Amino acid sequence: MRGPIISFRGITKQYPPDITALSDIDLSIEKGEFVFLTGPSGSGKSTLLKLLSCMERPTAGELSLDDFDLTNLSPSQVPYVRRKIGVIFQDFKLIATKTVFENVALSLQVIGLSSEQISKRVRDILELMGLATKATSYPLQLSGGEQQRVAIARAVVNRPSIILADEPTGNLDRGMTNEVMALVEELNAEGATVIFATHDESLFANTYRRVLTMKEGRLKT
Amino acid sequence: MNLNHFIQRAVADFRQNLPMQLMTTVVVCLSILIFTFFSFIYYNLQRTVEHFGSELGLVVFLKTDIQESRIPILHQKLLNMPGIESVKYVSPEEAFDRLGQYFEDAKGLLDGADQYFLPASFELRVNRAIFNLERIQALAAELEKWNEVAQVQYGKSWVDRLSAFVAVGKKVIWVSAVLLLATSAFVVSNTIKLAIYARQEEVSIMRLVGATNGFIQGPFLLEAMFQGLAGSLLSIGLVFLCYSYFKGVLAQTELMRGVELIFLPFSYVSSIVISSIVFCVCWTFLSIRRFLLV
Numbered sequence: 001m002r003g004p005i006i007s008f009r010g011i012t013k014q015y016p017p018d019i020t021a022l023s024d025i026d027l028s029i030e031k032g033e034f035v036f037l038t039g040p041s042g043s044g045k046s047t048l049l050k051l052l053s054c055m056e057r058p059t060a061g062e063l064s065l066d067d068f069d070l071t072n073l074s075p076s077q078v079p080y081v082r083r084k085i086g087v088i089f090q091d092f093k094l095i096a097t098k099t100v101f102e103n104v105a106l107s108l109q110v111i112g113l114s115s116e117q118i119s120k121r122v123r124d125i126l127e128l129m130g131l132a133t134k135a136t137s138y139p140l141q142l143s144g145g146e147q148q149r150v151a152i153a154r155a156v157v158n159r160p161s162i163i164l165a166d167e168p169t170g171n172l173d174r175g176m177t178n179e180v181m182a183l184v185e186e187l188n189a190e191g192a193t194v195i196f197a198t199h200d201e202s203l204f205a206n207t208y209r210r211v212l213t214m215k216e217g218r219l220k221t
Numbered sequence: 222m223n224l225n226h227f228i229q230r231a232v233a234d235f236r237q238n239l240p241m242q243l244m245t246t247v248v249v250c251l252s253i254l255i256f257t258f259f260s261f262i263y264y265n266l267q268r269t270v271e272h273f274g275s276e277l278g279l280v281v282f283l284k285t286d287i288q289e290s291r292i293p294i295l296h297q298k299l300l301n302m303p304g305i306e307s308v309k310y311v312s313p314e315e316a317f318d319r320l321g322q323y324f325e326d327a328k329g330l331l332d333g334a335d336q337y338f339l340p341a342s343f344e345l346r347v348n349r350a351i352f353n354l355e356r357i358q359a360l361a362a363e364l365e366k367w368n369e370v371a372q373v374q375y376g377k378s379w380v381d382r383l384s385a386f387v388a389v390g391k392k393v394i395w396v397s398a399v400l401l402l403a404t405s406a407f408v409v410s411n412t413i414k415l416a417i418y419a420r421q422e423e424v425s426i427m428r429l430v431g432a433t434n435g436f437i438q439g440p441f442l443l444e445a446m447f448q449g450l451a452g453s454l455l456s457i458g459l460v461f462l463c464y465s466y467f468k469g470v471l472a473q474t475e476l477m478r479g480v481e482l483i484f485l486p487f488s489y490v491s492s493i494v495i496s497s498i499v500f501c502v503c504w505t506f507l508s509i510r511r512f513l514l515v
């Protein structure tokens with residue numbers, strides 16, 4: 001029997017002096033699951049994702065991701081947790097001075113692949129994302145949708161087991177939003193666990209997938 | 222992480238951030254230039270003093286009541302002293318003749334003077350390799366203790382003044398060098414910090430995709446090594462140009478005849494290059510640490 005790939009047990013996150021961003025969160029996510037995370041701005045969606053990507057540490061509770069205990073993680077282990085996760089942001093977070101190819105290649109360079117392996121895998125993912133002709137372009141030369149596809153390519157090129165998407169369609173029009181959704185669903189179909197944070201209800205209306213709603217730092221049941 | 226990626230990324234980063242990289246290199250160059258130039262001046266000043274010091278001979282004036290028989294004994298005694306290359310005896314008559322030659326244009330001045338009124342003396346030449354200024358002073362002090370010796374001359378007042386000048390010069394140069402180096406350290410470290418601030422977002426994105434601290438630091442440290450190397454070589458090159466120019470100019474001046482301006486020795490130059498590289502790498506390492514906190 002397989003356990004959950006992500007487990008929150010009584011997780012609380014507080015910021016000084018007395019701001020509670022997350023309060024007593026209990027949550028389990030199974031491997032290969034696609035979960036929507038929704039709620040109004042300031043409800044704690046991003047904080048929850050930040051805890052998973054080790055950008056923040058919980059104040060109380062137990063948090064585990066795959067084989068890692070994130071509550072007691074040493075700083076030297078953080079990069080290895082992050083390599084299991086692909087993070088997609090609303091603002092893309094691309095390096096403006098690097099080409100599309102270089103931005104995507106970064107995820108593979110950090111895990112120490114050879115130049116040949118990097119070249120092949122980056123070209124394959126750019127082909128899959130419909131960006132093959134944009135490899136030498138710089139992010140600012142691309143449309144918003146293209147930039148988001150580059151960000152997705154960078155997040156998934158190292159084949160992470162978990163994808164965290166923080167409002168990835170927030171800056172995109174309907175056509176591009178559908179495009180991004182199709183890509184993420186395809187990655188989920190290939191086995192990746194996805195947590196998709198959004199406040200766009202149309203994305204999960206009529207869905208058969210689990211929808212987690214947050215309000216004032218708590219999960220609504 | 223392989224070295225090839227480090228180098229490729231360092232080269233790519235250098236190209237992409239060329240203005241900032243060049244600015245840092247120029248600041249490093251100017252800082253090292255100041256230090257190298259001071260070192261060059263001090264090194265040559267010290268050599269010049271050593272040169273003048275070793276050029277000095279000693280004149281040992283004998284007492285007028287000395288017995289003739291003691292002169293060959295003293296001559297031999299002086300010759301036997303370590304570091305003495307030659308000893309020439311100058312009799313009172315020869316001294317008088319030399320004085321006559323000196324006043325050739327006013328021969329009447331010495332008319333009627335007793336040709337034995339000048340004391341006999343020994344003129345000593347010392348081995349330059351062994352005798353520096355301090356040792357000549359010590360030798361003179363020792364000879365003055367001899368019973369037959371009336372006085373020892375070696376241009377004492379001139380040498381003392383020159384020594385005092387060099388001693389003050391040495392202090393001024395080193396205090397200035399230390400102050401300039403401290404200022405340079407501040408400027409260079411801030412320039413390096415600025416360069417890293419400009420790439421703060423890039424560093425945070427690298428961390429997000431799982432880069433280790435070593436992966437992030439590697440290219441920055443390679444760039445710092447290059448900046449230290451390029452900056453120091455450039456500054457040494459500029460000082461070498463100054464040296465080449467002044468060498469020609471000084472060779473034509475009467476005062477500096479016999480003194481050759483020389484460039485800093487290889488060991489000195491290599492120390493400056495290595496120190497510059499170490500300095501840049503250390504400051505970059507310390508500056509980037511704050512961006513690597515998880």
